[in-house]
Amino acid sequence: MAERRITPGRLRRRLTIAFILVAGLSAAALATGSYLVVREDRLTGSVDRALDQSRFNLVLAGEVVDEGGIRGVVEALQRRGEFTTVATSGESAFSSSLSLGAGDVPRDLGSLVTRGELGYERVTLRDVPYLVAGGRVAESELDVYFFFDERELHDELDQLRTILLVGVGAVALLAGIVGWILARRTLAPVARASEAARSLAEGLLETRIPVERADEFGAWAASFNEMADALQGKIVALSQAQSRERRFTADVAHELRTPLTALVAEASLLAEHIDSLPADARRPAELLVADVGRLRGLVDDLMEISRLDAGAEPLRREPVDLGATVASVVRAHDADGRVRVDEEPVTIESDRRRLERILGNLVGNALAHGNGEAAVRVSNEEGSAVVEVTDRGPGIPAEHLPHVFERFYKADPSRAGPGSGLGLAIARENARLLGGDVEVASEPGHGARFTLRLPVTESLHAGHDSVECPDDDGERPPEGGSR
Incomplete structure (x- = not known):
């Protein structure tokens, strides 16, 4: 399953965006409501003022219509305010402005005034907004219309809308800044916890989070520290137990070495004279010699694994013909x-004794668990020397594959076999000391394939001497591992 990539700061961005949206939407709603209220108030006020002015003007027109006629009415009214007057009486019409006339009077408003009612209507004439109010002069056939220029009112409303929009933008920007700062401060404990968890995962068990706040984050930090304390304690305990186990293994191997040496010598002497023994004693003697040999192999494996743990295994680098060594x-x-054996000429710089140990374990393991048949292939793949050891055995179940290189692990514990369960573990440890590794692949019923990969030209690991130190009792032939 592919590891999901986590982008740092995503939650901080989401919180900041949430701040902007909440503040921006709230400011936009408030600004829209304010604009609509002010706009309605200003437009309604303009209508009220226009109608009041129109009523007064109609009364005045009734006083001068008899003396000055339609022209006198228009001239008298034009001197009283900032509006344009248009008067009509039958087919006659007169206007106080050359740009406006009877033809600009809205038809619906004209019908309303003809019925003797006072009315108004908003129109836009030649890109200029007007509030047109009109009425009939009492006891006459004279209709008078007043064109109030509303450009100033509309300019003020446009200016108000612009100010509110700028205000909404400023609120959103301020909300973004404040939201980013608050999100950063709020999520700072989360970032510290993430960094602390990463440090713990990298093995820095002393990592702790300072408890600086008496809130949920402070409780979280305290809980994290308690968890880290418990984890550190468990790991230290496991490490100490592992160290004790390794010391115990090394001590047992060393303690057994001296009596085992004498026992091996005695078993060898017994093997030399086994034909001279009575027939009924010959079989037990053969079993005894074989068991002593297996015991010696187990002790040698324990000694080698303890030296590997202690880093006391010296290495000697030399050119090695891999194909010839495999053969x-x-x-x-x-x-x-x-x-x-299928080999091709491959020369590497390696430790010959360790290489033979690895190959011996792999070949012996294949013969022990592969129904007596195996195949070995040597090749050079992309700068790596590769040795594949394949058997024709029953294979290894998938759930056991991750564990086959563990110490004392056997894929089939119920099967009593001669192996110690250390061979493959020793093979992998030696391979890694040589700068390579051993891998396994298997399908149940189709055998198993162990692959040794070594660098063709690779210096030995630092920290290991380049001088060969033989074992206390000399080398022994490599033995097969156990599944």
């Missing part, structure tokens, strides 16, 4: 020719 190891383990 030699196969001959040592396969006297009956059951192993098929």
Whole structure:
């Protein structure tokens, strides 16, 4: 399953955006409501003033219509305010402005005035907004219309709308800044906890989070520290137990080494004279010699694994013909020719003894668990020397594959086999010391394939001497591992 990539700061951005949206929407709603209220008030006030002025003007027109006629009415009214007057009487019409006339009077308003009612209507004439109010002069056929220029009112409303929009933008910007700061301060404990968790995962067990706040984040930090304390305690306890186990293994191997040496010598002497024993004692003697050999192999494995743990295994680098080494190891383990070898010339710089140990374990493991048949292939793949050891055994179940290189692990614990369960673990440890690794692949019913990969030109790991130090009792032939 692919690891999901987590982008830092995503929650901070979401919180900031939430601040902007809440503040921006609230400011926009408030600004819209304010604008609509002010606009309605200003427009209504303009209508009220226009109608009041129109009523007064109609009364005045009734006083002068008899003396000055339609022209006198228009001239008298024009001197009283900032509006344009248009008067009509039958077919006659007169206007106080050259740009406006009877033809500009809205038809609906004209019908309303003809019926003797006072009315108004808003129109836009030549890109100029007007509030047109009109009425009939009492006891006459004279209709008078007043055109009030509303450009100033509309300019003020446009200016108000612009100010409110700028205000909404400013509120959103301020909300973004405040939201970013608050989100950063609020999520700072989360960032510290994430960094602390990452440090713990990298092995820095002393990592703790300072408890600086008496709130939920402070409780979280305290809980995290308690968890880290418990985890550190568990890991320290496991490390100490592992160290004790390794010391115990090394101590047991060393303690067994001296009596085992004498026992091996005695078993060898017994093997030399086994034909001279009585027939009923010959079989137990053979079993005893075999068991002593297996015991020696187990003790040697324990000694080697303890030296690997202690880092006391020296290395000696030299040019090694990998193909020839594989053929030699196969001959040592396969006297009956059951192993098929497919090799190509590959030369590497490596520790010959360790390489033979690894190959011996892999070949011996394949013969022990592969129904007596195996194949070994040597190749050079992309700058790596590769040795594949394949058997024709029952294979390894998938749930056991991650554990086959663990110490004392056997894929089938119910099967009593001669292996110690250390061979494959030793093979991998040695391979890694040589700068490579051992991998396994298997399908149940189709055998198993162990692959050794080593660098063709690779210096030995730092920290290991380049001088060979033989074992206390000399080298022994590599033995097969156990599944």
